[in-house]
Amino acid sequence: MQSKNKAAPTKAEKAHIEWIKDLPCGVCGTHGPSEAHELRQGEWFTSIPLCADCHRGSFNGIHGQQRIWKVLKLDEMAVLNLTVQQLLGR
Ligand SMILES: [Zn+2]
Numbered sequence: 001m002q003s004k005n006k007a008a009p010t011k012a013e014k015a016h017i018e019w020i021k022d023l024p025c026g027v028c029g030t031h032g033p034s035e036a037h038e039l040r041q042g043e044w045f046t047s048i049p050l051c052a053d054c055h056r057g058s059f060n061g062i063h064g065q066q067r068i069w070k071v072l073k074l075d076e077m078a079v080l081n082l083t084v085q086q087l088l089g090r
């Protein structure tokens, strides 16, 4: 899934991505492994854990119609906030 104009993740970024994937979905709470969604391409330390549906689902996904995001009144920054909180264990 590596596109040509996108740098490969560094060792530290890869380790972080693994942490993210271990977390439950930041939107619906489905248990991991989750997918890591980048808020901005290539900036892995601000990526968030999403299940396949909340990530890529045509109806619910952030890359689709974002229905569940709207119902739960969540956006990427809100989920990032929750993700950092979980990573810090607080
Ligand atoms: Zn989800």
Ligand SMILES: [Zn+2]
Pocket (backbone or CB within 6 Å): 036, 037, 038, 055, 063
């Ligand atoms: Zn994504």
